[in-house]
Amino acid sequence: MDINLQNGRKMKHLFQLTALSTALVVAGCGGGGGGGFYGPETPTTPITPTAPLAAPNSIAVSQSKATLSTGGDSITLTFRVLDKNGGAILKAPLAISIANLANSGASLSTPSAIVTDATTGLATVTLTLANDVVDYRINRNIALTVTSTQAGVTATQQLVIPTTGTxxxxxxxxxxxxxxxxxxxxxxxxxxxxxxxxxxxxxxxxxxxxxxxxxxxxxxxxxxxxxxxxxxxxxxxxxxxxxxxxxxxxxxxxxxxxxxxxxxxxxSIPNQAITFLSSSSALVNINTNASLAVQVQAATQAELTGQNVTFVTSQGLLSLTSAPITNIAKNASGNWVGTAETTLSSGSPGTATVVASFGKNTVTGNVQIISTIPAAMTLQSGTSVLAPKANTTIIALVKDVNGAPVSNAVVKFAIATDPSGGSLSSPLATTDGTGQASVTYTAGATSTLTKAISITATVTGSAGGAVVNGAAPVTLTVAGQSAYITISQDNTVVLVDTAPTYYFKNFSESVVDINGGAIANQQVSVSLVPQSYMKGYYVYDKTASLWEQVVTATCSATTSSPFVNPVALLSSTASGASLNFVTGTQGSFDYQIRYGKNYANWVTLSMNASTVVGTNQTVTGLSITPPVLGTDISGPVNVAPPNAISPFNPIPKPSDFDPTTPSGYTAAYLATLHTCP
Structure with missing residues (x-):
């Protein structure tokens, strides 16, 4: 039997397969010829056969929010283990692990091994971020691995939860x-x-x-x-x-x-003829005169006497654009020095760049101008709907009479009404250079009616004593809204006449709420992430009249650098390793994957889907190995399938061929088929 290789040579089949054997387990009771033991005929209670355990295919995850706030926070994770048809598996085992646990600052509310509910198929865990170590308060990612193993099959879901806010x-x-x-x-x-x-x-x-x-x-x-x-x-x-x-x-x-x-x-250039004396980066209030002074230097007194320094600014007004040089005297180095002064004022905040010139010499400085008298304030929140115990940022934007941001204003935040029993991280915050001051609101454990929570803010400026109460309150809703994504696939491989070197496969996804209702017009992000690839080859089983795959090594695609993803997502308008889709009126959408025929059965990928409903992020994944077309591996012995040789096998060099061996290759080359980089 010959197999066509990529380099045009032929490889004799490596092993002679025996016919596949099927083991049948037959259960019986009583009877048969001679010597059997027969007990008394008494009534017995019928035994209900135990249903076989369902094999997990993927794990769907719903997050109460997308990120954790540094400084102490928690997030609720809800899991469902799905079978190959997208149905929830009841009482399915789950194992959760946190990467770099000792330094992550994250902990679970339950043991790392849990079981989904016997009625709903759900399992809920709270992930809490501590704040007692500096490392835990630095923005970073917390990585979790969730697995479910049953009936000899393991489904895996990777989660990455950013911690933000610092x-x-x-x-x-x-x-x-x-x-x-x-x-x-x-x-x-x-x-x-x-x-x-x-x-x-x-x-x-x-x-x-x-x-x-x-x-x-x-x-x-x-x-x-x-x-x-x-x-x-x-x-x-x-x-x-x-x-x-x-x-x-x-x-x-x-x-x-x-x-x-x-x-x-x-x-400044050492010993240059002109330098700034005043601190040009000090904060200066708007409509306030800021003093600017430069020192000039010359070899003789005559070069300074009666001369001026010119000033130019990018913002505001200068009291003098040509200032006389005064205080002329000889310094310890024997040079003559003098000073020139002007003032700068501006009616709006910003950075004024000032250039002073003396002869052919120039020097540049910056003056930071700020507004400190508030006249108006707006209030907003990072989100309007929160899950119980979730949090959001409340932001006050303070402006002056000209609409410019106000710095260093003290904003007082307060909860006017809150049936959920939530709290603020602080009652006070100070505006920054953009006029923003923020605190964190954490919802209570109880859901509320729509817009039942009201948060107010007032501001007092650091100068002028003005008080602004005009900002409309922020209204929030606490609701346990959740969604679930189901990934479905058919059992066929599609051929397209215009793309003869590719296979295509159909997929669909649906998004439903916790009650199973379809969620329409919902954006879902789908991505394909290679997980592993296989080396090996196909051999022909004459008894079964079928080409059989022989995997010699399974290697990690995540540690290979670089690993080129050979599988693409296809929508009606785009293709790529990651695409965004929007659900239709039935809460679902369709798409395809495309892959080279020679890659069929040789690579495994994680198909990840995520969406955000309200403040809840839902993530699910499906492990796929793009299959080969059945008729392509059921051909005769002299017609090898397009994926007969793994594309990840090393390409043999001339020295790797040995016609004296049954395989036609050296032992050293065959050994490379059993190792990973």
Whole structure:
């Protein structure tokens, strides 16, 4: 028997298969010829046969929300184990594991091994994120693996739950440095519930994402602030240094988070003729005069006497655009120096870039202008519908009379009505440079009527004493809304005349609520993730008149780099490894997968589907091995199927062929079919 190989050679079949044997187990009682034991004929209770255990095919997951807030939070996970027809398996075993458990800060409300309900087929677990270790308060991902093993089959579902909300913000007291000067850079760390993070390790990174040489990491104090001194010598030859903060785990240093903003430090050229004397990066209120002073230098007094320095600004008004040089005197180095001053005011917040020029020499500085007198406020929430015990962010946006954001305003939050018994992370928050202040609301355990929860806010400015009460309250609803996704497939492989090298297979998905009602117009994200691939070949069984697959090795696709996904999702308008679909009026949609015929039965993928209903994220998955067309493996011995040789087998070199062996290959080459990279 010959098999056509990719390189055009033929491979003799490696093994002679015997006929497949079928073992039949026959159960009987009594009777038969001679020697049998017969007991008294007494009535017996009929025995009800035990139903065979259903094999799990996939695990559907519903999440009460998509993310966890750093600083302490919890999420409810609801599981259903599905059979190959999409039906829920009752009393199915489940095992849940958390990756890097010791450093994750996550814990389960139940033992890691649970069983789905005997009536509903559901199993519910609460995942809680602690906040007693700095590492737990850094944004990262928590990975879970959920498995169900029954009837000799294991279904697996991977979950990745992001933890979000922590912010690291930088500020500096000076953006322009002359020789010998240093800038004080502060980094403030706040977690997802608005609490300052003390004892956190902070690094300063340059624009390339590298730790700035010579700047040691610092710990945040009880005020959540770490302070660094950055000398002018740290600024590169380009004259500018862009600085970003980085949080690093104290226990697990691989846990890191890049800061939310950056500051730029500019170094003046040593001994240049003009430098800024005033701190050009100090915060200045709108409509307030900010003093700007520069020092100029020359070899003689005559070069300074009667001369002016010109000023130009990108924002606001200058009191003098050409300021006289005064206070002319000789310094310790023997050079003559003098000063020139002007003031800057602006009616709107922002960053004013000021350029001062003396002759052919210029210097640039930045002035941060802020508004601190509030005139209006709007209130909003991250979501309007929450699951019981879930949380959302309540955001106040404070503006001045001109509609500009107000900084450093204190906002007071309060719960007006809440039948669920929820709570706020803090009653107070201070606006940032964008005019936003936020707190976290956590719902109680009880569901409510629509918009039954009302949260209000008032604001008092840091200057002027103005109080704004005009923001409309935020209204929220607590509801245990859940959804489930079912992935279905037929048992056929489709051929398309215009694509003769491909197989196609039909799939459909439906989204239903907890009562089984269809959810229409719901967006669902579907993706294909390779999990494993197989090496091997097909041999012909003459007795069965069938080509049989021989798998010599099963290798992980997740550790192969890179692994090219050979299977694509197809919609009516697009193709790819990940696509978005929208359910129709019946809460379902159809699609196909496409794969090369030579890849059939040689790769296993996880088909993942996810959707968000209200605040609940539902995730489900199906493990698939794209099949071969039945007629392609039932052909005669002289017609090999298109997938006769695994495309993942190593391509043999000339030295791998050995005509003296039954297979036609060397033992060394055959050994490669049994190993993974």
């Amino acid at each position: 912010k690291l913000t930088l500020a500096t007291n000076s953006s322009t440095l002359t020789a010998g000067q240093s800038a004080q850079v502060s980094a403030t760390a706040v977690d997802g519930v608005g609490q300052l993070i003390a004892g956190a390790t902070v690094n300063l990174l340059d624009s390339a994402g590298k730790v700035i040489p010579g700047i040691a990491s610092q710990k945040t104090g009880t005020n959540g602030v770490a302070t660094f001194s950055v000398p002018a010598t740290a600024v590169p030859a380009s004259g500018q240094l862009t600085v970003t903060g980085q949080l690093v785990g104290n226990v697990d240093t691989t846990i890191t988070q890049t800061g939310n903003n950056s500051v730029t430090l500019t170094a």
